[in-house]
Amino acid sequence: MRRTVMSGAGIALVMLSAAMAIACGEKKPPVARPQPPPPPPSAATSASRPPTPPQPVSEPTVVPPEPVRDDAIASASLDELNRSSPLRPAFFDYDSSELSAETQQALNANAGVLRRYPGWTVTIEGHCDERGTAEYNLALGERRAGATRAYLISLGISADRLRTVSYGKEFPFEPGHDEAAYAKNRRAHFVVTAK
Amino acid sequence: MKRTLLVTAAALLVLASLAAQQPPAKTPSPPPQQQPSEVSTTIASDQAGAPPRFAVPEFIALPSEGAAPNARPDAEVADAARTIGRVLWDDLTFEREFALLPRDIHSTVPAATSMLDVPFDRWRELNADGVMVGTVQKTATGVRVEARLFNVRTRQSAFAREYSGSIANARLYAHTIADELHQQQRALRGVARTKLTFNSDRDGERLSGTVETRGAKEIYISDYDGENQRRVTTQRSLNITSTWSPDARSIAYTSYRRGAPQIFVSNIYQGTLEEPTQGSTGQNWLPAWSPDGTRLAFATTRDGNSEIYVMNRDGSNLRRLTTNPAIDVSPTWSPSGTQIAFNSDRTGTPQIWVMGADGLQQRQLTHEPYADRPTWSAAPFNEVAYTARTGPGNDLKILELGTGQVRQLTFGEGSNESPTFAPNGRHLAFMSTRAGKAQIFTVARDGRDLRQVTKSGNNYQPDWSK
Numbered sequence: 001m002r003r004t005v006m007s008g009a010g011i012a013l014v015m016l017s018a019a020m021a022i023a024c025g026e027k028k029p030p031v032a033r034p035q036p037p038p039p040p041p042s043a044a045t046s047a048s049r050p051p052t053p054p055q056p057v058s059e060p061t062v063v064p065p066e067p068v069r070d071d072a073i074a075s076a077s078l079d080e081l082n083r084s085s086p087l088r089p090a091f092f093d094y095d096s097s098e099l100s101a102e103t104q105q106a107l108n109a110n111a112g113v114l115r116r117y118p119g120w121t122v123t124i125e126g127h128c129d130e131r132g133t134a135e136y137n138l139a140l141g142e143r144r145a146g147a148t149r150a151y152l153i154s155l156g157i158s159a160d161r162l163r164t165v166s167y168g169k170e171f172p173f174e175p176g177h178d179e180a181a182y183a184k185n186r187r188a189h190f191v192v193t194a195k
Numbered sequence: 196m197k198r199t200l201l202v203t204a205a206a207l208l209v210l211a212s213l214a215a216q217q218p219p220a221k222t223p224s225p226p227p228q229q230q231p232s233e234v235s236t237t238i239a240s241d242q243a244g245a246p247p248r249f250a251v252p253e254f255i256a257l258p259s260e261g262a263a264p265n266a267r268p269d270a271e272v273a274d275a276a277r278t279i280g281r282v283l284w285d286d287l288t289f290e291r292e293f294a295l296l297p298r299d300i301h302s303t304v305p306a307a308t309s310m311l312d313v314p315f316d317r318w319r320e321l322n323a324d325g326v327m328v329g330t331v332q333k334t335a336t337g338v339r340v341e342a343r344l345f346n347v348r349t350r351q352s353a354f355a356r357e358y359s360g361s362i363a364n365a366r367l368y369a370h371t372i373a374d375e376l377h378q379q380q381r382a383l384r385g386v387a388r389t390k391l392t393f394n395s396d397r398d399g400e401r402l403s404g405t406v407e408t409r410g411a412k413e414i415y416i417s418d419y420d421g422e423n424q425r426r427v428t429t430q431r432s433l434n435i436t437s438t439w440s441p442d443a444r445s446i447a448y449t450s451y452r453r454g455a456p457q458i459f460v461s462n463i464y465q466g467t468l469e470e471p472t473q474g475s476t477g478q479n480w481l482p483a484w485s486p487d488g489t490r491l492a493f494a495t496t497r498d499g500n501s502e503i504y505v506m507n508r509d510g511s512n513l514r515r516l517t518t519n520p521a522i523d524v525s526p527t528w529s530p531s532g533t534q535i536a537f538n539s540d541r542t543g544t545p546q547i548w549v550m551g552a553d554g555l556q557q558r559q560l561t562h563e564p565y566a567d568r569p570t571w572s573a574a575p576f577n578e579v580a581y582t583a584r585t586g587p588g589n590d591l592k593i594l595e596l597g598t599g600q601v602r603q604l605t606f607g608e609g610s611n612e613s614p615t616f617a618p619n620g621r622h623l624a625f626m627s628t629r630a631g632k633a634q635i636f637t638v639a640r641d642g643r644d645l646r647q648v649t650k651s652g653n654n655y656q657p658d659w660s661k
Contacts, residue, residue: 079406082406083406095544095565123454130610131584131587131588132545132565132567133545133565133567133568133582133589133612133613134435134568134612134613134655134656135436135480135481135524135525135538135567135568135613135656136522136524136525136538136540136545136567136568138456138478138480138481138494138501138524139480139494139496139500139501139522139523139524140522142478142496142500142501143500143501143522146496146499146500163454163455164478165451165454165455165456165478166456166478167433167451170412170433170435171407171409171433173407191405191406
């Protein structure tokens, strides 16, 4: 008696779950299930298509208006370029954004490089040593980057090639806590962002 | 009723004490019970001028609701009972309104098993004026926490609360009891449920897109005591200067995720993000919420050099407040929202200045070698705390605006920066390198009770929720 009830219930259950499976099967597709077969029709032709669009898009940015000499700098990737940068950092005195004669010399050289590679766009990062407060140093770093940018513009470098960003004392180049480290951390640092 | 009659008839001391221990008739059956009516009194010390001495032992873990009275309480409940007692002790110690009996004394007094057998005589021997007795009981839906502060001399309850909810965050019961006890006993706004936000490099993640090895900083939040530290941002970018909206539901901060720094507002409970300075040129930094939460003051270089601006929290209604070639940065609002203190180096060195919220009547407040990051205290204190150069490093100072007096809070223990006041003005959080790395600490406004809040990685620029 009990068994028949059980098996009856069992059958009902099986039917119910089957019905649910069907119902679910109808609703499920949008929920990402492992799609059994990858779409087979015209796989070869469609696979060859996608790579084509990016090429015409990327071309305009690469266009070097002048035939640049094929030297190491011109052929280097951006990362390689920034790792051994031909653009020298501009160093500053404590709590100052004045460009010393030495700093101006470095920037004169940088201006020469930028004239030679007119396709380059650079970001000038302002950095500070750790003695100032984090908050004020944000503004001080910007003043250093701004002074550096203004000087390069005065040398004829187009303003739209020079962006600035201030990192305050967030990213010291030297981890030390002495004047030698501080001196290296008070700088406008050049990063080539496009060429 | 019957019982009081009995007591008056018998007039026996022993019986009287027994009766006083009985809570107002409480039948054990219906779960949603009304709070027992409470005789609201404050407990004072019997020595004039001294803070009342309270005992706050661990809470009592009761057998689960419906279990046999002698059943062992659930382990989770026992754990919660221990946690609540300890956290409550910490919270009450933090405000220094009560003199708490040292924890190690608790074990010399037999633990109560309910509200009915509190050993008042023993607490009296230890000179306690009040004793906090709490119970934790598992119910069908979660947990019920009951807390009472008894006057040890009269054996009457001066404070009684009952809470029910999840057992998941036992600390929150303790924080709530602490805040409500401070409010009821001392008319003091406690800070046990307030939170901190700060930025941290603890995850050791590298900033993407740079040649140099630069560590990301992400925004974190935590309880005021440093518990429940949680990460808010996940961009592997430089995210700094986070600050709580007055309703503690949003955090405004500076992020470099777009390259140049922009201001973002993260609505942490909704999980949504706003970008009020979206599309602006220049650098945008250091957002500061107006006390009503509708506006943000911030610093921006969009007009060439760093100036203070104010905008609505959605970026509309932008107004410039400062106009000069010097650096103006680090704005902070007065509690009434009518004034803004800020940092300017227009005299040649960074100093704290103040102006009306309309930008008018700018005047210099400090004459330090170097001062930055003003932060305005809450009423009743009329103070501005700031970072001052005092030697190789920085220290915190507090300027009393009424008298113009300045007092120093730290004295060359590492470098100390970025002060922020607790919403009741009685504590500050700040960054210090005194323990080696940069860490967040809290300290009472008189310089006592230093507590280290963070331990992992470097942590900077705390802000205390309002």
